[in-house]
Amino acid sequence: MVMLTMMWPHLRAIRTLPTVTILRREVEVNLKQDWLNYLPLALLIIALMIWQAKTLKMALAVSAGLVMTCLIVGVLAYGMVHLLFKLNKHSTQPMVSSIQIGLTNLKRRLRLSIAQMIAFSLGMMVIVLLSIVKTDLMSTWRDSLPVDAPNRFVINLQPDQLDAFQQSFIKQGNAAPQVHAMVRARLVAINQQTVGADTYQDERAKRLASREFNLSWAANMQADNQLLEGQWWKPEDAGKPYVSLEQDLAKSLNIKLGDTLSYDVAGTPLTLEVTSIRKVEWDTMRANFFAVTPPKTIDQLPASYMSAFYVPPKQAEFVQQLVATFPNLTVIDVAALMEQVRAIMQKMSVAVSYVFLFSLITGLAVLYAALIATQNARIRESTLLRVLGASRKQVSVAMLAEFFAIAFCAVLVAVVLANIVAWYVSASLLDIPFHFNIAISATAIICALFLIPLAAWLVLRSYLNQPPKQLLNSI
Known part of the structure; x- marks a missing residue:
């Protein structure tokens, strides 16, 4: 189809070409043809792009980029x-x-x-x-990536297992890894206005509005995070209904500094005020969260824990021992994923x-x-x-x-x-x-x-x- 469409301007020109011109070999390539003759070819290429890209927006973006490049x-x-x-x-x-x-x-x-x-x-x-x-x-x-970047993630760690989990590392001669709480919560309202997937036009915003979030708490901001707006909390702010959001999440859901967010935590309502917005370096392979609160703000809610740590290749059997000791754990082998x-x-x-x-x-x-x-x-x-x-x-x-x-x-x-x-x-x-x-x-x-x-x-x-x-x- 592309070949026939490309040949059409030349086939059309042949109809008006005198035979004597061909016999005398006086035919020259005329590059000043009407560019409208190539319009069907351009439309066909755009149609093929739409077919391959599955979306009109992406196909038009690629077409515009190609035209601009030309x-x-x-x-x-x-x-x-x-x-x-x-x-x-x-x-x-x-x-x-x-x-x-x-x-x-x-x-x-x-x-x-x-x-x-x-x-x-x-x-x-x-x-x-x-x-x-x-x-x-x-x-x-x-x-x-750092040489000692975490290559294992562990989730579903329970509160009564924290001490035994960290002691397992110390017995192996390794430093005890940091653990992070995770509270499952669903965002239901922003500034008392109910939100859901239908509230947004953007596909990413729809997905974020329809899923549950993992809330966590921390006294200090992680070293690989950067504060963009607002202020990080002080020690005396422990227990206050504050939350710090990741910048892309805030942008996608149109959340601003000072907004109040209403969450549903397994039937328990939770309202938090946005006091800061952070930039998160997700590619450091360390544990990070979209939403973080001060200590003692959500620690009374049902929570599980997760941890990220580095296991040298020579100690690979240590992970098997962890799973045997804590059968409820889910271990994500990031090293295997990287391979x-x-x-x-x-x-x-x-x-x-x-x-x-x-x-x-x-x-x-x-x-x-x-x-x-x-x-x-x-x-x-x-x-x-x-x-x-x-x-x-x-x-x-x-x-x-x-x-x-x-x-x-x-x-x-x-x-x-x-x-x-x-x-x-x-x-x-x-x-x-x-x-x-x-x-x-x-x-x-x-x-x-x-x-x-x-x-x-x-x-x-x-x-x-x-x-x-x-x-x-x-x-």
Whole structure:
């Protein structure tokens, strides 16, 4: 379907093409066709995106991002073509003059050149971006975890088991882990206004409003939390109906500082005032909570306990002893989950390799199609240059200069945009520091500057090796 839609403008043009024009081989690619002819193709691509993304919002966002990327690449490519042409315009050296001829061809076929640059830039941007995400961002996230980050979580610990649980660690020569209370509560009202899943439009807010929360208490704010609004309580505030909320939860449920929250705790009503809003670093692998109260505020309510701790690989059997001693415990093996994540990442790496190959083949296909579409014009240009006394080397340099410039513009834009997107992903989604990867960027630039001119030369070398007389006879 995509192929037929893409072919439609050309099939439509064939109907009005005179037969004598084809016999005389005077057919040229007309890039100034009405862009409305490509509207069905654009609509089909958007429909395919909606089908794959399952939501109209995401499909439109991806489509808008793709269009914006194409526009940015097109504008930058246009500017770089004119800049390269002006830098080389006033040279009189024979070899540099050959380069100027290549850049002149680039400017003369500006629409086709920009189309090639957009295709190459998008493909190379995907390759560079996936390389950065696969090797750089994931490694940075993994390395950001402390060496002794908790690799086991225990839940459903009962109050009468706390001392025995902590003594088990001390007997093993380890420090007793910190335990945290968990009180199951459901949010039922904000400022005396009943709330539920139907109150919100956002999907995350709907889920949060329909689920139970784990309330906890703490005298001091955890070291990996950051206070954004309000104040943390003082020792004399113990027992007061205060609560500190995590910022994303407060934002999703539209909760502000000073609001009163009404909870239902197993049939017992509980009203708390929001006195602070925190930023929580969830990726530290330590126990954190959406809602925390001062000590003695909710400790009279039914509660269970949880703990997070690090178990060295040599003491793995200690976890089995814990489960045997406390059969009601649920142990979550974070280390095993991390291994599964690494296995998934390895499989993703294989998938990324196929994406690399597909992007490379797509780029070469675009290059081949562009060369075939302009082959007759290139043969005439080469013949004219050879008749006027240009050597085979000068013609080759002119051709290589054209595609070297295409490769340079395309890969430079691709590397810059890929690093910008990678920076956004690291800062906004993964919340980790971004480091510019010189090796990946340099490798992409070198490969593009070598492979694209080489591929063009392999396609066009047949007429470069022909003498001028033979070229004249073939026109």
